[in-house]
Amino acid sequence: TISPAHQEENQNKGVGISTVVIRNRKSESPRFSSTSKWRSTCRTVLACSHAPTQYSAADADIGSPALSLDFVGHDSTATQSKPLDSFELSLNPNPHHSLSFVSIKTMAPNTHVKRAFKAMNDLGITDAQVKPVLKNLLTLYDKNWELIAEDNYRALADAIFDSQESQTTEEVKGKEKKGDEAESSAAEVDRGKKKALESLEEDEDELEPPLKRLRRRGEGVSASASNNPDLGSPNLEEHTTHDEDTTISLPFHPQPTENNADAETNGHGETVNTVRAEDPRTSTTIERYSEQRLATTLEESSTLELASSETGEVKINLSFAPATGGSNLRVPTMEELRRAMEDKCLRSYKILDPNFSVGRFMGDIVSCFLELSKNAASHSPETLPFLTTNIGVLKKPAANQPPENLPTNVEEKGESMGLVVVPECQISADDFRLISSINDVTLGKETLEIPWVNEFNSKVPPPFRYIPQSYVYLDAAVKFSVGNIRDDQRCSSCCGDCLAPSVACSCATALSGFTSYTKDGLLQNDFLEECVSEARDPQKHVLQFCKECPLEKAKNIEILESCKGHLKRKAIKECWINCGCINKCGNRVVQHGIHNKLQVFFTPNGRGWGLRTLQKLPKGAFVCEFAGEILTISELIKRSSEKLTFPVILDAHWGSEKASGVDKALCLDGMHYGNISRFINHRCSDANLIDIPVHVENMDFNYYHVMKLNLLAFFTTRDIEALEELTWDYGVEFNDHVYPTLPFHCQCGSEFCRNVKRISKSKKAKKRA
Numbered sequence: 013t014i015s016p017a018h019q020e021e022n023q024n025k026g027v028g029i030s031t032v033v034i035r036n037r038k039s040e041s042p043r044f045s046s047t048s049k050w051r052s053t054c055r056t057v058l059a060c061s062h063a064p065t066q067y068s069a070a071d072a073d074i075g076s077p078a079l080s081l082d083f084v085g086h087d088s089t090a091t092q093s094k095p096l097d098s099f100e101l102s103l104n105p106n107p108h109h110s111l112s113f114v115s116i117k118t119m120a121p122n123t124h125v126k127r128a129f130k131a132m133n134d135l136g137i138t139d140a141q142v143k144p145v146l147k148n149l150l151t152l153y154d155k156n157w158e159l160i161a162e163d164n165y166r167a168l169a170d171a172i173f174d175s176q177e178s179q180t181t182e183e184v185k186g187k188e189k190k191g192d193e194a195e196s197s198a199a200e201v202d203r204g205k206k207k208a209l210e211s212l213e214e215d216e217d218e219l220e221p222p223l224k225r226l227r228r229r230g231e232g233v234s235a236s237a238s239n240n241p242d243l244g245s246p247n248l249e250e251h252t253t254h255d256e257d258t259t260i261s262l263p264f265h266p267q268p269t270e271n272n273a274d275a276e277t278n279g280h281g282e283t284v285n286t287v288r289a290e291d292p293r294t295s296t297t298i299e300r301y302s303e304q305r306l307a308t309t310l311e312e313s314s315t316l317e318l319a320s321s322e323t324g325e326v327k328i329n330l331s332f333a334p335a336t337g338g339s340n341l342r343v344p345t346m347e348e349l350r351r352a353m354e355d356k357c358l359r360s361y362k363i364l365d366p367n368f369s370v371g372r373f374m375g376d377i378v379s380c381f382l383e384l385s386k387n388a389a390s391h392s393p394e395t396l397p398f399l400t401t402n403i404g405v406l407k408k409p410a411a412n413q414p415p416e417n418l419p420t421n422v423e424e425k426g427e428s429m430g431l432v433v434v435p436e437c438q439i440s441a442d443d444f445r446l447i448s449s450i451n452d453v454t455l456g457k458e459t460l461e462i463p464w465v466n467e468f469n470s471k472v473p474p475p476f477r478y479i480p481q482s483y484v485y486l487d488a489a490v491k492f493s494v495g496n497i498r499d500d501q502r503c504s505s506c507c508g509d510c511l512a513p514s515v516a517c518s519c520a521t522a523l524s525g526f527t528s529y530t531k532d533g534l535l536q537n538d539f540l541e542e543c544v545s546e547a548r549d550p551q552k553h554v555l556q557f558c559k560e561c562p563l564e565k566a567k568n569i570e571i572l573e574s575c576k577g578h579l580k581r582k583a584i585k586e587c588w589i590n591c592g593c594i595n596k597c598g599n600r601v602v603q604h605g606i607h608n609k610l611q612v613f614f615t616p617n618g619r620g621w622g623l624r625t626l627q628k629l630p631k632g633a634f635v636c637e638f639a640g641e642i643l644t645i646s647e648l649i650k651r652s653s654e655k656l657t658f659p660v661i662l663d664a665h666w667g668s669e670k671a672s673g674v675d676k677a678l679c680l681d682g683m684h685y686g687n688i689s690r691f692i693n694h695r696c697s698d699a700n701l702i703d704i705p706v707h708v709e710n711m712d713f714n715y716y717h718v719m720k721l722n723l724l725a726f727f728t729t730r731d732i733e734a735l736e737e738l739t740w741d742y743g744v745e746f747n748d749h750v751y752p753t754l755p756f757h758c759q760c761g762s763e764f765c766r767n768v769k770r771i772s773k774s775k776k777a778k779k780r781a
């Protein structure tokens with residue numbers, strides 16, 4: 013078919029430039045026989061000054077030797093602008109190709125062309141170099157000489173340089189390709205597609221107006237150029253045809269480019285110069301530099317669907333392009349992938365929950381995404397599900413500044429596990445730290461990692477600073493220094509493993525006459541039972557009474573009540589640095605720290621966070637020590653309005669003058685600065701943990717809870733199953749008057765629950781009344 017383009021314009025102006033577009037439609041290919049002679053009905057194809065003029069494929073810059081075109085003009089009087097009577101086409105058609113060409117012939121030499129050639133000659137560019145580029149440029153700019161001539165034919169010069177550049181690149185590429193092909197016969201490439209890609213690129217280069225490129229480089233456009241509506245979108249449709257085969261589907265893509273946005277469709281709605289993804293939502297253009305590689309991956313690339321919402325609105329896909337990796341890769345099965353991921357989660361992220369499944373995890377991501385997308389319109393970030401209460405807690409400022417000698421324990425770990433959805437705008441440093449610490453709430457401060465998990469909602473643990481040992485808060489007078497240890501306080505009998513000989517060292521037997529630990533590192537059963545009995549029934553054991561009990565004084569009521577008594581507790585004495593035994597001596601357990609797998613978890617029944625074991629624990633096993641801030645009772649009272657504060661009263665030797673008075677008597681609070689024990693919930697009477705004082709060196713019994721050397725340690729009171737919650741009897745009486753902090757409503761569930769008794773007692777009393 014012949015499109016009579018621009019005939020009016022040319023005719024009226026009498027300019028001898030005509031555009032003939034010959035399209036070869038596949039279906040009509042038989043008409044393009046080599047002997048076809050067509051009579052021109054296009055009167056506007058103006059005659060050439062030299063007839064007949066022959067256009068070869070090379071002249072028309074078609075780039076395909078499969079087609080040649082003879083143009084025979086019969087007008088001998090060029091100056092008269094007489095329409096051409098006929099022209100003859102001699103075609104050797106390739107049904108898969110189409111062409112556009114421009115004939116530039118004037119009846120008189122065109123002054124514009126002359127000037128253009130002159131300007132280029134001045135730059136050292138020959139006519140032969142100018143000619144083909146100028147032809148294209150005229151087509152692209154709709155023969156707008158004003159634009160072409162602008163800035164001393166800058167667009168033309170630019171186009172020539174670009175064409176030379178791309179010619180060189182093509183040559184290099186060609187050589188490389190040849191080399192590659194020779195090297196690897198296995199890399200069988202679809203040549204048609206490859207060629208299509210190349211021709212797409214060529215077309216892209218050719219079709220893009222050079223001024224557009226200049227604009228991209230930030231060199232600006234002249235007023236005249238920008239005012240011209242045609243410049244931004246040259247009429248490409250008349251000059252460009254594309255076979256359907258040149259549109260290629262690829263499964264994955266880098267970023268889209270401006271190029272593609274421009275050349276996405278031609279006037280006929282055909283896709284041009286754009287390589288499409290299978291999924292239009294992720295489609296972009298292939299970057300040129302990766303063209304070769306992508307060509308080899310066309311057939312091998314695949315997309316694996318990892319998870320999808322039920323109706324497919326949300327999907328997690330994995331793109332796999334083995335050839336991009338440059339080696340022979342194979343597609344793993346979903347099952348293999350799932351197993352490998354679960355193994356990774358177990359090893360790297362310590363996700364020990366037996367119910368954890370990667371498949372479900374992916375599914376959860378999809379459903380959360382879908383849920384959020386559904387709710388996005390109606391929910392503000394503050395009202396996102398499960399987050400409000402928790403964020404409120406997180407936002408609460410820490411009650412106290414750390415003491416001056418307190419090391420900074422805030423370590424921002426880089427990796428975020430992202431299991432918890434927290435609105436970005438609300439994330440504080442503390443929130444971030446807690447979310448980051450999902451693998452290990454101790455932030456690496458214990459020898460074992462202790463992860464946290466919340467299987468019920470999206471709350472994260474409350475903010476606190478993990479300290480493996482207790483620290484002294486402001487006023488607590490704790491005077492201990494290693495320098496005070498006298499030589500005669502050393503244990504002379506410690507040697508090797510102190511529990512190995514039939515008679516244990518004097519450290520191991522110092523406090524009770526018999527050893528506290530078995531050779532397996534568990535508490536001796538008799539010793540443990542006595543400690544349990546003390547804790548469960550203190551009235552039956554030795555109590556000490558203060559003249560003025562700090563706890564009573566703390567109530568600040570007019571008539572001071574008498575002291576209720578403080579238990580003189582059994583304790584363990586471990587060997588320590590001054591002993592001559594080895595570090596693995598059996599009388600050293602607590603000082604070696606946590607060695608059982610623990611996990612912080614969110615409890616289901618209103619008790620907030622709790623601590624559980626991930627492995628079976630035998631009776632008498634050491635779990636952890638109690639570390640926190642050492643405060644005076646009066647300091648504690650100032651904090652007591654805080655809900656979660658639940659301290660340990662360090663009353664071992666109250667009754668002596670030293671410890672009297674609210675400003676001297678001490679307690680231990682792990683809420684803001686504490687170790688893992690701060691998560692242990694209370695259980696009345698039959699708790700599975702017990703706290704036992706441990707002296708690592710017997711310097712001052714008054715402060716045996718204090719510092720690494722004198723501490724409280726938790727041991728199991730019975731065998732405990734994996735995943736069982738660890739509980740401890742806080743000793744709280746729930747009658748509101750004994751403790752300096754407000755008691756909670758106990759939800760321990762024990763049949764011995766003191767809180768339940770009190771409630772039922774008061775109900776009975778009411779009934780009686």
Ligand SMILES: C[S@@+](CC[C@H](N)C(=O)[O-])C[C@H]1O[C@@H](n2cnc3c(N)ncnc32)[C@H](O)[C@@H]1O
Nearest residue numbers: 619620621656658690691693694756758759760
């Ligand atoms: C040492 S903290 C234990 C960790 C705490 N559950 C959390 O979420 O941080 C003590 C606080 O936990 C809660 N708690 C502990 N045991 C409880 C129980 N048996 N019933 C109700 N609340 C309890 C109380 O709020 C108490 O003040």
